Structure formats: structure tokens, C-alpha cells
Amino acid sequence: MQLEFSPAEIAFQKEVRTFIAENYPENLRSVQDEGHDLSKEDFLSWHRILAKKGWIAPAWPVEYGGTGWTATERFIWSEELAAADCVGTMPFGLSMVGPVIYTFGTPEQKAKFLPGILSGDDWWCQGYSEPGAGSDLASLRTKAVRDGDDYVVNGQKTWTTMAQHADWGFFLVRTDSDAKAQEGISFLLIDMKTPGVTVRPIITLGGEHEVNEVWLEDVRVPVANRVYEENKGWTCAKFLLAHERTGIAAVARSKRGVEKIKAIARTEQDGDRPLIANPFFKRKISELEIDLTALEFTELRSLAGEASGKGPGPESSLLKIKGSEIQQRITELALEAVGHYGAPYFRGFGEGDNEHPIGPDYAHRAAPTYFNTRKTTIYGGSNEIQRNIIAKMVLGI
Amino acid sequence: MDFSYTETQDMIRDTLSRFLTDTYDFDSRSKMIASSSGRDTGIWKALAQDLGMLGASFSEEHGGLGGGYLENALIMEELGKVIAIEPYLQTVVLGGGALKAVGGAVADSVIPEIIGGNVIIGFAYAEPQGRYNLSNIRTTAKKDGAGYVLNGHKSVVYAAPWATHLLVTARTGGANTDVNGVSLFLIDANAKGIVRRDYPTVDGFQASEIYFENAAISGDALLGDEGAGLPLIERIVDEATVAVCAESCGVTAKLHQGTLEYARQRNQFGQPISRFQVLQHRMVDMFMEVEQSKSMTTMATLKLDLPAAERMAAVSACKAKVSRSAKFVGQSAIQTHGGIGITQELAIGHFFKRATMIENQFGSADHHYERFERLTLAD
Numbered sequence: 001m002q003l004e005f006s007p008a009e010i011a012f013q014k015e016v017r018t019f020i021a022e023n024y025p026e027n028l029r030s031v032q033d034e035g036h037d038l039s040k041e042d043f044l045s046w047h048r049i050l051a052k053k054g055w056i057a058p059a060w061p062v063e064y065g066g067t068g069w070t071a072t073e074r075f076i077w078s079e080e081l082a083a084a085d086c087v088g089t090m091p092f093g094l095s096m097v098g099p100v101i102y103t104f105g106t107p108e109q110k111a112k113f114l115p116g117i118l119s120g121d122d123w124w125c126q127g128y129s130e131p132g133a134g135s136d137l138a139s140l141r142t143k144a145v146r147d148g149d150d151y152v153v154n155g156q157k158t159w160t161t162m163a164q165h166a167d168w169g170f171f172l173v174r175t176d177s178d179a180k181a182q183e184g185i186s187f188l189l190i191d192m193k194t195p196g197v198t199v200r201p202i203i204t205l206g207g208e209h210e211v212n213e214v215w216l217e218d219v220r221v222p223v224a225n226r227v228y229e230e231n232k233g234w235t236c237a238k239f240l241l242a243h244e245r246t247g248i249a250a251v252a253r254s255k256r257g258v259e260k261i262k263a264i265a266r267t268e269q270d271g272d273r274p275l276i277a278n279p280f281f282k283r284k285i286s287e288l289e290i291d292l293t294a295l296e297f298t299e300l301r302s303l304a305g306e307a308s309g310k311g312p313g314p315e316s317s318l319l320k321i322k323g324s325e326i327q328q329r330i331t332e333l334a335l336e337a338v339g340h341y342g343a344p345y346f347r348g349f350g351e352g353d354n355e356h357p358i359g360p361d362y363a364h365r366a367a368p369t370y371f372n373t374r375k376t377t378i379y380g381g382s383n384e385i386q387r388n389i390i391a392k393m394v395l396g397i
Numbered sequence: 398m399d400f401s402y403t404e405t406q407d408m409i410r411d412t413l414s415r416f417l418t419d420t421y422d423f424d425s426r427s428k429m430i431a432s433s434s435g436r437d438t439g440i441w442k443a444l445a446q447d448l449g450m451l452g453a454s455f456s457e458e459h460g461g462l463g464g465g466y467l468e469n470a471l472i473m474e475e476l477g478k479v480i481a482i483e484p485y486l487q488t489v490v491l492g493g494g495a496l497k498a499v500g501g502a503v504a505d506s507v508i509p510e511i512i513g514g515n516v517i518i519g520f521a522y523a524e525p526q527g528r529y530n531l532s533n534i535r536t537t538a539k540k541d542g543a544g545y546v547l548n549g550h551k552s553v554v555y556a557a558p559w560a561t562h563l564l565v566t567a568r569t570g571g572a573n574t575d576v577n578g579v580s581l582f583l584i585d586a587n588a589k590g591i592v593r594r595d596y597p598t599v600d601g602f603q604a605s606e607i608y609f610e611n612a613a614i615s616g617d618a619l620l621g622d623e624g625a626g627l628p629l630i631e632r633i634v635d636e637a638t639v640a641v642c643a644e645s646c647g648v649t650a651k652l653h654q655g656t657l658e659y660a661r662q663r664n665q666f667g668q669p670i671s672r673f674q675v676l677q678h679r680m681v682d683m684f685m686e687v688e689q690s691k692s693m694t695t696m697a698t699l700k701l702d703l704p705a706a707e708r709m710a711a712v713s714a715c716k717a718k719v720s721r722s723a724k725f726v727g728q729s730a731i732q733t734h735g736g737i738g739i740t741q742e743l744a745i746g747h748f749f750k751r752a753t754m755i756e757n758q759f760g761s762a763d764h765h766y767e768r769f770e771r772l773t774l775a776d
Binding site: 268 | 526552555574597598608664673736740754765
């Protein structure tokens with residue numbers, strides 16, 4: 001065991017750092033710095049640069065377009081992306097449906113879908129949750145009935161992130177109503193332009209349009225777009241949920257988040273001293289940082305286990321629980337740090353007036369981000385569900 | 398000892414509760430916020446003229462009902478139950494509180510106008526560098542003949558876009574955080590030299606950045622003695638802090654109630670989620686926080702007339718506890734609701750937003766723990 005990077009790893013770090021510095025889109029940086037909402041094109045501009053370089057899917061097997069990096073190199077990569085404040089790539093294609101397709105898909109499905117995921121030409125969304133099936137995902141009711149070479153799909157999905165931009169969606173649908181909950185589910189890839197697909201926005205507490213309702217009314221989906229066997233879609237779903245959880249610790253981003261809090265606390269005044277000199281506030285930052293270190297090394301140990309052949313298992317629930325709680329605490333501290341300027345709602349600021357600013361720029365999104373980040377302990381299997389998983393699968397109780 | 402309310406107090410609560418139930422449902426509130434002025438002026442008028450509610454905490458000589466802190470607290474709690482965006486705190490508790498304290502001609506002329514619903518006051522005290530320290534003031538009021546000239550920048554003045562008057566803290570002497578040299582003024586909100594930048598707040602109110610650019614005000618705008626305003630400011634802010642705690646009692650009671658109702662009707666895994674023990678315990682913890690908030694608010698309300706050091710310790714104890722409770726109850730409500738709690742469509746998220754803003758209003762939990770320790774834990 002050793003902590004230090006090898007000379008080759010240090011060289012790798014330098015290479016990726018230089019690449020980011022030289023290639024990250026300048027206009028995207030200013031959109032981020034000014035706190036605007038990111039458009040589809042904003043996300044895709046960085047995606048395409050990485051795709052062109054061949055670095056868009058480091059976790060994929062090389063034969064499907066992966067980089068062949070070691071776990072350490074992938075770790076370095078995610079650290080550098082976060083340190084440079086790069087926008088994230090959308091996970092729905094790259095981290096979710098892509099791995100499902102190259103693991104369970106037919107050669108035709110691989111040839112048809114993987115290139116578009118890598119290039120960014122196809123934007124994907126995830127049709128899992130339903131109004132009546134949240135934590136209890138297996139109780140989903142969206143129905144697909146076989147009709148010749150098609151399925152006819154009817155139902156409603158919800159919390160579909162970024163579906164407003166999506167070209168394709170992967171959906172869990174019920175193909176056998178008589179089977180018990182987790183059986184009788186199939187995994188379908190649906191072209192979002194198919195007649196009968198309707199996407200309706202859900203506006204969240206910070207005023208964002210991130211999630212949607214997706215209505216499916218007599219939507220015809222070719223049987224060829226079913227991944228894996230009929231009624232065995234839960235196998236894909238479980239595989240995907242485990243994959244979703246590994247990235248969910250968000251260690252690198254949270255490290256960057258802690259640094260941002262420190263910067264704010266050095267700027268904000270608390271009487272005659274900067275806020276960072278306030279012993280209460282300082283203690284909260286160090287508690288956060290220490291908990292983040294514990295999470296980081298738990299993740300590294302888990303990655304080491306994966307490298308030696310153990311797939312991501314139920315212990316990834318630990319990463320999800322602790323990672324999501326830390327993300328929330330970062331937003332709590334940011335909101336606390338900005339004091340009175342947590343209240344102004346930036347979406348209502350109207351025309352700019354530089355002579356009469358409304359608090360510092362870093363304050364504008366503090367409250368909306370805090371509100372929005374409550375989602376992290378809810379999505380991807382709520383933290384209550386994750387604790388149940390650990391109790392059952394890890395502790396055996 | 399007697400913790401019971403008088404008949405008049407019960408009547409005030411019942412009347413207000415009925416009125417708000419009829420007028421302040423979630424859809425109506427959303428419409429008020431979305432309207433061009435960001436409020437429904439008819440509500441304030443009705444509170445004043447139909448219900449006589451704005452006079453509840455003023456003396457009968459001024460045309461009020463003869464109440465005080467308790468009336469303010471129970472009105473704020475009811476307003477909290479519907480997350481009302483009415484400027485009661487700013488106008489009646491802060492503005493009215495200052496006027497009651499100084500008395501005299503200005504009180505005699507302005508208080509009846511508050512009671513009548515004709516005056517709305519914004520409290521311009523916070524500054525970008527000042528955080529929660531009430532004497533950290535850079536806004537200056539320079540003597541100019543019989544009047545003063547104001548210069549400076551006040552942060553996040555709730556209700557300022559609606560205000561007829563501004564209650565302003567400014568330096569007439571001293572520097573930085575000196576306790577001496579602080580004065581309090583009640584000025585015309587539309588005086589020349591006041592630049593306002595208006596915006597909505599995340600909890601549904603309207604507020605402004607206020608820039609004084611050589612704003613000339615008359616000498617009789619001064620409340621109390623020049624340079625000796627800090628004790629008065631501390632007192633009205635303490636009164637307002639307790640009033641916000643009372644509001645929080647209403648807000649968190651609704652967060653708890655809404656969560657219970659949702660958990661009873663939301664089915665997952667073949668049963669209402671209220672049957673899951675982990676959620677039951679969370680809802681019990683929420684209940685205990687709400688009850689303790691009510692207890693602390695009652696305690697602090699009853700101690701507002703004690704000597705300053707005792708009053709401050711009680712208010713800080715109350716706010717520290719209530720801030721923590723507001724955070725816990727708000728976060729727990731959202732978590733128990735799941736995704737639906739994070740949407741704009743449900744009231745619960747809006748209660749959460751107000752609870753979140755209450756946490757730091759007039760000082761975070763940390764700020765109040767620190768003040769409590771300074772007053773009660775001498776080395």
C-alpha cells in the first residue's frame with residue numbers, strides 16, 4: 001500500500017491538467033462564473049471536446065470506447081475535472097444506459113446506440129420512477145403490451161432529469177402484470193420523438209427546470225429496442241443502480257465545494273474578523289473536511305476492491321449515504337456563510353445595475369442550491385432505502 | 398404563574414385564523430406573489446380595517462386593543478401557519494415597537510396610521526459587512542442644519558418596495574462597531590436621494606437594496622437620543638427575533654402536520670409509509686422540536702421586559718433553539734415527502750423555504766449561542 005502517485009501517474013496528472021486548461025471552453029466558463037443556467041449546448045460543448053479526445057468514457061471497456069486507464073488514473077481524472085470546475089457530463093448515457101447496453105445488449109444494439117452516447121449526438125434520459133413508484137421502484141405500472149414486432153407502451157414516469165433535451169430514454173416497463181413485483185419488468189429504449197411521448201416540466205424549489213413528467217400514450221416501441229430478455233429487465237435495473245451509486249459519492253466535487261466555502265468564509269466579514277476566523281464556523285468546515293476524507297478513503301478502498309475483481313456491491317450504499325449528506329452540508333454552510341444575502345432570489349433581479357449590486361455573486365445561488373440539493377438524499381434510492389440495503393445485504397439482519 | 402390566554406387573545410387568534418383560512422390558501426398566496434406588486438394590498442387593508450388586527454399590540458390611547466408582545470406572538474404564529482408575506486413584523490413589531498418605546502408626538506401621529514393600515518415600514522439595519530452585529534454600521538447620518546444627510550448602503554430590506562416609511566440605523570458619531578454614535582431614524586421611504594433596487598426573496602417576500610445618496614431628512618426623523626440608539630435597536634430587534642420565533646412555531650407546526658398527512662396517504666411497499674418505524678421516529682422528533690419551539694417562544698416572550706442582559710440571554714436561547722428546530726423540521730419534512738417535496742407545486746416546499754430563511758433571520762444559531770455564552774458563561 002502506498003499513497004503517493006508514481007512518476008507515471010504524476011505525468012498523467014500533468015497531461016490531463018494541461019489538456020483541461022487548454023481545451024475547456026471559455027464561454028462555458030463565463031456562463032458558469034456568472035451563475036447562469038446551463039443550456040443543452042453548454043453541456044454538449046465540453047462533452048464533444050472530450051469525445052473527440054477519446055476521454056469521454058474512462059470507465060468503459062476499451063473495446064467500446066473506454067480509455068483503458070487504471071483506477072488511479074480515473075481517480076486523478078475526476079479530481080482534475082472537479083478542481084478545474086468543469087461541468088459534469090450527463091450520466092444517463094455514459095454511466096447508466098451505456099454500461100447496460102455493452103453488458104446486456106445485442107451486437108446490433110451496441111452498434112446502434114454506443115456511438116451516439118460517446119459522441120453526444122444522442123441525449124439520454126432515465127424513465128424509472130413513477131408517481132406511485134418511488135422508493136418502491138418495483139411497483140411500477142407503466143405497461144408494455146406486445147403487438148407484432150412492437151410493444152405498445154402506456155403509463156407515466158416522473159422525475160425524469162433533463163428529458164426536455166432527450167433524444168432517447170431508457171424505460172422500465174411492466175410486460176407481465178401477473179408476475180410478482182420485480183419479475184415481469186422489461187428494459188426498453190424509447191425514441192423520445194415517437195408519437196405519444198409527452199414531456200412536461202416540473203419546476204423545483206430553486207426555480208430550476210431539471211426534472212419532468214413523461215407521459216406515454218400508445219407509444220409503439222420496436223421489440224428490437226428491448227435490452228436483455230423480456231421480463232428480466234430488473235437485472236439491468238439492479239446492475240444500473242449499482243453503477244449509479246459508485247459515482248454518487250461525488251468526492252472530487254465536494255472537495256472543490258469545501259474549497260469554495262473556505263474562499264467565501266475568507267471574504268465574508270464577521271465583525272472585525274473574516275468569517276473563517278469564527279471558531280464555530282471554522283469547526284463546521286473542519287468537520288466537513290474530515291468527514292469528506294473518511295468518505296474519500298472509503299471510496300478508494302472500495303475502488304481497490306473493484307480493481308481486484310469485486311464489482312460494486314451493496315457497500316456502495318455507504319458511499320451514497322455519506323456522499324449525499326456531505327453534498328448537503330456544503331450547501332448548508334454556503335447558505336450560512338452568505339448571511340443576509342441568502343434571501344434575495346436571483347431569478348427576479350431584473351436588469352443589471354453594477355453601481356447598485358445585490359450582494360456578492362457567490363451568494364446568488366446559495367439558497368436555491370441548498371433547496372435543490374435536498375434531492376441528493378432522495379434520488380437514486382433514498383438514504384432510508386440505502387440503509388435498508390446495508391442492513392439486509394451487508395449486515396445480514 | 399399562568400400560561401393561559403385571555404378571552405381577547407383567544408378571539409384575536411380565532412378571528413385571524415378564520416380570516417387566513419379563507420384568504421390565504423396556497424393558490425391565493427402563489428397568485429399574490431406572482432402579481433406585479435408581489436402582494437395583495439386588500440389583505441393588509443382587511444387586517445387593519447375589518448379585523449382590527451394591526452392594533453392588537455398597541456395601547457387603547459393610540460386606538461389599539463391594549464395588547465403587547467403576546468398579541469404579536471400569536472399573530473405571527475398564525476401568519477406563519479399560512480406563510481403569509483404580510484409586512485407585520487417590519488411594520489408593527491419593529492416600527493411599532495420603536496414608536497412605542499420612544500413615545501411622544503411621532504408615536505401619536507404614526508401609530509394610529511399603522512393601526513389603520515396606511516403605513517408600511519421597512520427596517521433598514523443590515524449592511525453588507527455587518528452580518529448580525531447591530532452596531533457594525535457604516536451608513537452615516539451627518540448633521541446638516543436642523544436635519545441630517547444620509548449616506549450608505551443597507552442590505553436586504555424586507556418589505557421596502559411596499560414601504561411608506563423606512564426605519565434606519567445610522568452612525569451619527571463613532572466608527573466601525575462603536576456602541577456609541579448609533580442613531581435610529583424613521584424616514585419617508587420616498588425621500589430624495591434614496592435609491593432602491595427591488596427584488597423578490599426566496600421565501601416569497603419583496604425586498605430591496607437601499608442606497609442612501611445624500612438623502613436629506615428632517616431632524617424630527619430621529620427616534621430617541623442622537624448617538625444613543627443602540628439599546629433601543631437591540632430591544633426592538635430582540636422583540637422581532639421572538640416574533641420570528643413565534644412565526645417559526647406556525648411554520649414548523651404546518652411542516653409537521655403536512656408531513657404526517659402525506660405519510661399517512663403515501664403508499665410504498667404495500668403500505669402507508671407512516672407505518673415505517675424509521676419515519677415514525679423522525680416524525681416524533683419533528684413533533685418534539687415543534688413543541689420545544691413553542692416553549693422557548695413562550696419563555697422569551699414573557700421575558701422581553703426584563704433588564705437588557707436577561708432579556709438578551711432569553712431571546713438568544715430561544716432563537717438558537719428555534720433556528721435548529723426550523724432546520725431539522727424543514728429538512729425532515731422534505732426528506733419524508735421525497736421528490737414531491739422539492740417541487741414548487743406543493744405548499745410543503747414553500748414552508749421549508751420560509752423555515753430556512755427564519756434560521757438566520759436576526760442571527761444564526763451560532764450567533765445566538767455566542768451571545769448567550771457571552772451573557773451567561775463568564776470565565
